[in-house]
Amino acid sequence: MPERVSEHRRIAVLGGVYANAEALAAVLADGRRRDAEAVFCLGDLGGFGAHPDRVFPLLRQHGVRVVRGNYDEAVASAAADCNCGYTDPRDNHYARISYAYTVAHTSAANRAWLATLPGHLRIILGPYRVLMCHGSPRRINEFLWESTTPDGLLRRLLAEHAADVLLCTHTGLKWRRALNGGAAHAVNVGAVGRPENDGTPDVWYALLTAEPELNVEFVSVAYDYEAAARAVQADGLPPEFAETLRTGWWTTCLENLPARERGRGRF
Amino acid sequence: MAATTVLTNGTVMTDALADALARLAHGSRYSLEIRLSLDAADADANDRVRGRGTWERATRTLRLLDARGLLPIVTATEIAEGAATYDRFRALLSALGIAKPRVKILPVFPVGRAVGAAGIRLTDADLEGFDRSTLPCAETRVVAADGVYACPILAGLPGARLSDGVLAAALGPAALYHAACVTCHRTGATCRNA
Numbered sequence: 132m133p134e135r136v137s138e139h140r141r142i143a144v145l146g147g148v149y150a151n152a153e154a155l156a157a158v159l160a161d162g163r164r165r166d167a168e169a170v171f172c173l174g175d176l177g178g179f180g181a182h183p184d185r186v187f188p189l190l191r192q193h194g195v196r197v198v199r200g201n202y203d204e205a206v207a208s209a210a211a212d213c214n215c216g217y218t219d220p221r222d223n224h225y226a227r228i229s230y231a232y233t234v235a236h237t238s239a240a241n242r243a244w245l246a247t248l249p250g251h252l253r254i255i256l257g258p259y260r261v262l263m264c265h266g267s268p269r270r271i272n273e274f275l276w277e278s279t280t281p282d283g284l285l286r287r288l289l290a291e292h293a294a295d296v297l298l299c300t301h302t303g304l305k306w307r308r309a310l311n312g313g314a315a316h317a318v319n320v321g322a323v324g325r326p327e328n329d330g331t332p333d334v335w336y337a338l339l340t341a342e343p344e345l346n347v348e349f350v351s352v353a354y355d356y357e358a359a360a361r362a363v364q365a366d367g368l369p370p371e372f373a374e375t376l377r378t379g380w381w382t383t384c385l386e387n388l389p390a391r392e393r394g395r396g397r398f
Numbered sequence: 399m400a401a402t403t404v405l406t407n408g409t410v411m412t413d414a415l416a417d418a419l420a421r422l423a424h425g426s427r428y429s430l431e432i433r434l435s436l437d438a439a440d441a442d443a444n445d446r447v448r449g450r451g452t453w454e455r456a457t458r459t460l461r462l463l464d465a466r467g468l469l470p471i472v473t474a475t476e477i478a479e480g481a482a483t484y485d486r487f488r489a490l491l492s493a494l495g496i497a498k499p500r501v502k503i504l505p506v507f508p509v510g511r512a513v514g515a516a517g518i519r520l521t522d523a524d525l526e527g528f529d530r531s532t533l534p535c536a537e538t539r540v541v542a543a544d545g546v547y548a549c550p551i552l553a554g555l556p557g558a559r560l561s562d563g564v565l566a567a568a569l570g571p572a573a574l575y576h577a578a579c580v581t582c583h584r585t586g587a588t589c590r591n592a
Contacts, residue, residue, distance in 0.1 A: 219592045390429045
């Protein structure tokens with residue numbers, strides 16, 4: 132069956148929900164206020180947070196189209212681990228705790244729904260052919276960091292996948308880059324499930340508008356992070372997860388950060 | 399500067415060189431990573447392998463780099479200090495006053511005299527149905543004095559050289575001919591910094 136390609140002028144794109152229902156609700160409300168015609172999520176619905184199952188009704192209620200992330204793929208099949216792509220023992224320690232919790236707190240119905248998610252989505256945004264994925268178009272758990280992803284690789288991925296705009300997440304840190312004199316773009320939309328490692332608890336998503344030239348706006352959203360942190364603590368998840376939500380500084384799963392990005396954080 | 403990782407034993411670092419590296423790193427849009435190899439977290443055990451005084455010089459280098467915001471990564475093999483290798487090196491870095499300790503533990507690669515003892519190679523059967531794109535050499539390239547290699551472990555070995563200067567040849571597939579290739583195949587080892 133041919134892939135359905137919808138056409139839009141203004142969209143909201145978010146990534147990395149990480150079971151943070153409080154943040155997701157605030158972001159979806161914000162996107163609606165800003166007249167987004169459609170909302171897309173680039174995957175990883177679980178992880179870190181206390182409410183995996185509370186995320187699903189929010190996504191359905193708002194008609195969010197979702198791309199499968201590595202976490203979603205793993206949870207759907209109850210795989211041995213999250214396939215997050217970590218190699219550091221400390222990162223893997225916290226990833227194992229988070230993943231086991233998420234699998235245990237995701238219903239069978241929601242796991243079945245995760246199994247139906249597409250690996251990629253394509254839309255038309257004004258004059259642009261947009262490709263959405265989780266990590267990269269070639270690997271679901273590839274980390275496309277701003278400081279390690281060369282222009283040449285982005286151009287190659289866009290050409291190989293017949294796209295003008297590449298949207299991804301997985302790193303949890305947002306960035307954007309114009310290529311080919313503005314004719315092409317790569318945007319990592321960051322994450323809404325945990326803050327930006329910048330010392331504020333707010334979370335971020337991206338608004339993309341074809342005017343018709345592409346305007347990419349990263350939007351910061353304040354939400355009830357204290358409620359999310361209390362839930363994390365109440366369910367016995369590591370206190371480091373709650374600390375990150377409250378302080379905005381990453382405390383876990385940060386050993387994989389490149390030097391540039393690691394240098395910006397507190398830990 | 400492209401995203402670059404420098405591998406060093408950290409024994410000849412000077413203040414001037416550290417300053418130059420910092421200028422390069424902070425002036426580039428991409429990350430400059432500096433990996434410093436040690437064999438043990440204590441001076442005696444390290445220097446038995448690497449030579450007297452190397453631990454002192456290497457740890458001084460770690461401080462010099464850290465003071466300039468370069469966030470060095472200590473690299474060691476997993477047999478260096480047993481299962482506690484990772485924790486011991488993190489503790490060492492913390493004791494040196496490094497606030498963001500970064501440690502990469504590598505598996506043991508059969509190179510040098512160990513190749514003969516290993517006596518194993520990847521076979522067609524090993525690679526049947528195996529996704530070769532998961533191997534580090536599918537993407538990694540190492541620029542050395544005499545050409546381009548697909549693997550830092552095998553840099554300098556004639557059989558591992560992809561190109562002596564022609565870019566197109568450097569992008570070709572790597573031959574999985576060496577005993578060290580078995581290690582990546584079996585362990586999922588990666589050239590990534592973490």
